Amino acid sequence: MTNLPKLRAVSYLAxxxxxxxxxxxxxxxxxxxxxxxxxQGAYDPFEDPLLLQDQIDLVFxxxxxxxxxxxxxxxxxxxxxxxxxxxxxxxxxPIYFADVIVNADSDIKAFADLAGKIFCYNxxxxxxxxxxxxxxxxxxxxxxxxxxxTIQSGSHQCSxxxxxxxxxxxxxxxxxxxxxELRDFPELSQHLRVVEVLGPSPMPPLVVAQRLxxxxxxxMQSALLQPDTELQRAMEEVGVKRFATVELEDYTVLxxxxxxxxxxxx
Numbered sequence: 001m002t003n004l005p006k007l008r009a010v011s012y013l014a015x016x017x018x019x020x021x022x023x024x025x026x027x028x029x030x031x032x033x034x035x036x037x038x039x040q041g042a043y044d045p046f047e048d049p050l051l052l053q054d055q056i057d058l059v060f061x062x063x064x065x066x067x068x069x070x071x072x073x074x075x076x077x078x079x080x081x082x083x084x085x086x087x088x089x090x091x092x093x094p095i096y097f098a099d100v101i102v103n104a105d106s107d108i109k110a111f112a113d114l115a116g117k118i119f120c121y122n123x124x125x126x127x128x129x130x131x132x133x134x135x136x137x138x139x140x141x142x143x144x145x146x147x148x149x150t151i152q153s154g155s156h157q158c159s160x161x162x163x164x165x166x167x168x169x170x171x172x173x174x175x176x177x178x179x180x181e182l183r184d185f186p187e188l189s190q191h192l193r194v195v196e197v198l199g200p201s202p203m204p205p206l207v208v209a210q211r212l213x214x215x216x217x218x219x220m221q222s223a224l225l226q227p228d229t230e231l232q233r234a235m236e237e238v239g240v241k242r243f244a245t246v247e248l249e250d251y252t253v254l255x256x257x258x259x260x261x262x263x264x265x266x
Contacts, residue, residue, distance in 0.1 A: 004035045009058035010051070012041040012065065013204055014156055014177045021060050023234035024206065024224070028058075031223045032216070044125065045069055057212060062204045063251040064127035064258060070248060071255065078210050079250070080217070081224045081243040082203040085176065094244045097175040097199035098128040101163055104193045108169065111136070111196040116148040120159045120168035127254055128174040129156060132198040135257040157181060164191045172198065180238065202250045221245065
């Protein structure tokens with residue numbers, strides 16, 4: 001393996017799926033005869049020196065920071081594929097939602113009931129945790145400072161537990177992450193309730209550095225569209241039905257919503 005070319009990969013997504021991303025990069029290594037190295041991103045994509053210096057080959061990233069990054073640093077990254085989840089709510093398309101959760105014992109029944117409540121979010125650059133909800137406030141013409149208080153948790157998993165523990169009244173959670181948390185910790189389901197579903201949004205993609213060349217990029221894409229038995233088993237375990245090709249243009253709507261959201265503060 002030491003004489004093989006190396007693919008360096010980084011994930012900026014929720015760490016709960018890191019094992020699955022390892023399966024994907026490992027599969028590409030087997031098929032293409034590359035050594036692969038995947039790391040959990042230690043920086044925001046806009047601050048990661050390796051990404052800014054074009055030293056990362058494969059990137060697992062949310063569509064919002066991707067489109068914002070590509071608006072600043074063009075001709076570096078291109079989309080490869082995005083997962084399509086098994087559940088019927090995803091309509092066999094590479095999409096996901098933001099599920100707005102409250103404590104199961106809360107008297108909150110609808111989105112409007114969140115006014116004046118404590119809202120927690122994973123990160124202000126997150127589409128599901130922040131951007132979609134802020135856009136909803138604008139579209140529904142809610143007043144500035146709709147929430148009584150907002151606090152940053154640092155991760156979707158932390159937000160979930162803050163709502164359960166009563167440290168926050170509500171949070172918007174990536175539906176894929178929430179479903180995995182409930183699979184891994186089924187006891188959480190009795191403590192949570194979804195009061196609103198926002199979206200859909202285009203699924204976070206796997207993107208690739210353009211400098212790898214058209215031929216290698218096409219091989220990667222073809223391989224992921226025809227996974228082997230080992231990768232199919234890993235896909236089944238996390239609820240992924242298949243991979244679908246996606247284009248960078250599919251994510252421009254997220255940038256438009258992000259710009260729209262600046263009309264309201266949360």
